[in-house]
Amino acid sequence: MTELKTTMDIFKLLDKSNCQKCGEKTCLAFAAAVFQNRKNLSECPRLNGETISKVTFQTENRNVVDRNREEIFNKLKKEIQEADLEERARITGARYKNGKLTLKILGKDFSVDDQGDIFTQIHVNLWVAIPFFQYILRGRGVEPAGEWISFRELSEGMQRYNFFQKQCEEPLKRVADVYPDLFDDMIHVLGGKAVKEQFRSDISVVLHPLPKLPIMVCYWKPEQELESSIGIYFDRTANRNLDTGSIFSLSSGLAQMFKKFAGRHGHTNGF
Ligand code: SF4
Structure with a gap:
């Protein structure tokens, strides 16, 4: 495994053609975007899967971003454990039954119980789970105005x-x-x-x-x-x-x- 610690480490893996197929103007810009956790290596179609599978990220940035997100999630989960889910369901327009609050995300059921555990058939990641918790805990249940x-x-x-x-x-x-x-x-x-x-x-x-x-x-x-x-x-x-x-x-x-x-x-x- 090769450890990628800097933007230049990532840049060295790329073919430097600046073909822009990744959506960035140059390979260097793409390397910086990967380093900042805005892009994945797999978004460069000129990099083969074997190369990608042989690298790991040890960048400070990536660790800090992931750690921050996990910390936020865990903090919100604690708040959910202390919240009155029945009351929050009433305010946000969710359903409450058998100790679980349920609402629809993109047309599919998404539930949480009083331990903060999530139940759904949708793939759960923190990009969705954090907004879901924020909406339940702080949403005011205001009806959309249509503007x-x-x-x-x-x-x-x-x-x-x-x-x-x-x-x-x-x-x-x-x-x-x-x-x-x-x-x-x-x-x-x-x-x-x-x-x-x-x-x-x-x-x-x-x-x-x-x-x-x-x-x-x-x-x-x-x-x-x-x-x-x-x-x-x-x-x-x-x-x-x-x-x-x-x-x-x-x-x-x-x-x-x-x-x-x-x-x-x-x-x-x-x-
Ligand atoms: S797709 Fe790959 S090779 Fe093309 S510009 Fe982006 S990083 Fe460089």
Whole structure:
């Protein structure tokens, strides 16, 4: 096993062609993104699986990010153990039965008991589990107003917008450009709903990653000289039910999920 400790260690593995198939402008930018835990090595299609399987990460950054996320999760789990789940279910519009609070995430049941243990058929990772706990513990159960705003308009959204674009909108746009079934999957697999096109987009679909937290994805197809583009929008009430960090986490988890969907169907060129 080779231990990767710095951006340059990662850069040395790459073929340095700057082909941009990973979505970064250069191999060095990709190496930095892997080091910062924004990209996975497997997102460079020019690296073979054997090379990837022979390296491990010992970067300070990666460990700190993972450790922070685990610490947040464990802290929230303790809060769940002390919370009145029946009362929280009433406030957030979840169901409560036999000691478990249950709500729908992307149309599928997601439950937690009074020990903070999660029960669901969806693959659970911290990108979803942390927002789920935050929503239960701090959500105010405010009904969506039906008015859409961009990430920039959320509380402190402006400061995080560049990162949101890189982690959420750009990867999702690359999937939409090459994977024709993306919006059908959103509707038929994840319980989304096609809505009347918004902001003059060609396609608009609304998803519910949490019951009172709709997300609208709008796609503009490429046209003559213009590239395609994608926008992710939130209800004006979003921050009353979930903090901006958790909204970012959920959106990023969604983008990752769609990359996997597309990969499974062999549409991996370009990302
Ligand atoms: S896909 Fe790989 S080779 Fe191409 S720019 Fe990205 S890191 Fe470099």
